[in-house]
Amino acid sequence: MRKIQVIGIGAGDPDQLTLQAVKALRRTDAFFVLDKGETKSDLTQLRRDMLDAHVPPGTYRVAEVSDPERDRKAGGAAYSPAVGDWRTARAALYARLIADELGEDETGAFLVWGDPALYDSTLGILEEVLAGGSVDFTYDVVPGISSVSALVARHRTGLNRVARPVQITTGRRLAEGLPEGVDDVVVMLDAHQAFTRYADQDIDIYWGAYIGTPDEILVAGPIAEAGPEIVRVRAEARERKGWIMDTYLLRRRPSDDA
Incomplete structure (x- = not known):
């Protein structure tokens, strides 16, 4: 059975990683990173810096893909449908990543800014992936220091x-x-x-x-x-x-x- 870890990595300071988060990082075979484009490339680099600082080199791999675009101009009654479409697109991407980039006995991880339980979509999207039935896995959540x-x-x-x-x-x-x-x-x-x-x-x-x-x-x-x-x-x-x-x-x- 594939296993996923949703790891809260704090608000930005690499020193805010908890000991639990560091242990989870070291148990991970593949990290899934969503590239948000050149403008936010420093966020991707911060994640890589955390891995370099806390995980022995050569013990993991990184699967990086482009994050689906969300219609940020949608407002009023159109806001919720726009967010729903974006989450569905992300769910399809997550399903493909887990199925294609993770062996059946391996552990993958999503690194979430702040705390995964506070205004973050990762847990809901993983539940959507499981409900879709295209790939099976279990997942755990490691809390982080929120903004x-x-x-x-x-x-x-x-x-x-x-x-x-x-x-x-x-x-x-x-x-x-x-x-x-x-x-x-x-x-x-x-x-x-x-x-x-x-x-x-x-x-x-x-x-x-x-x-x-x-x-x-x-x-x-x-x-x-x-x-x-x-x-x-x-x-x-x-x-x-x-x-x-x-x-x-x-x-x-x-x-x-x-």
Whole structure:
């Protein structure tokens, strides 16, 4: 039976690999790497650097293929179908990789940024592959340090406050309004900087991009003050690198009469 490992490799810092992840890397015969093009080639190189640092040479092979394109312009009612089409294309690619690049008694691995359980599609796509029935395998998941954990660590703050809830959401959801009854909100996948809608409220923002890499950028403060700075440095960074991965924590300040 083929075996797949889904290994969380942290937010970008090679030192964030856990001991469990390193052991999993060393059990792997073939690593599956999705090439996202020249613009994001540094992400592929970071993966290769991790393998060079932690796995003896000559003990593994790398199968690298082009990642299917996703329609990132689709919005509104078209957003979910576009994501569904992209996931189906990825599932077909995963099935082919596992069937063609992995022997029946071998172990393959997907290296996932951050934690595979948090806003990542790999686990769902593997379930789709199994449901398709074209190739059979078992799989295990190795958790990783998420960008959320790395973000609050770099800002030297907590994710939640005492006896208070915290919610993780997306930029699309935040654009519809802040969650009811939650004063600490982590936002991911916000291409349109929805936090700018709340500059008139007493909310602090803890923002980070390329967390854990040499390109890391951190900005914090009241949205009214830090928001314009984030918009500026984010645009400059995206222009410079061609892509950006960022996340942030919004924290509503307690009212004076609380």
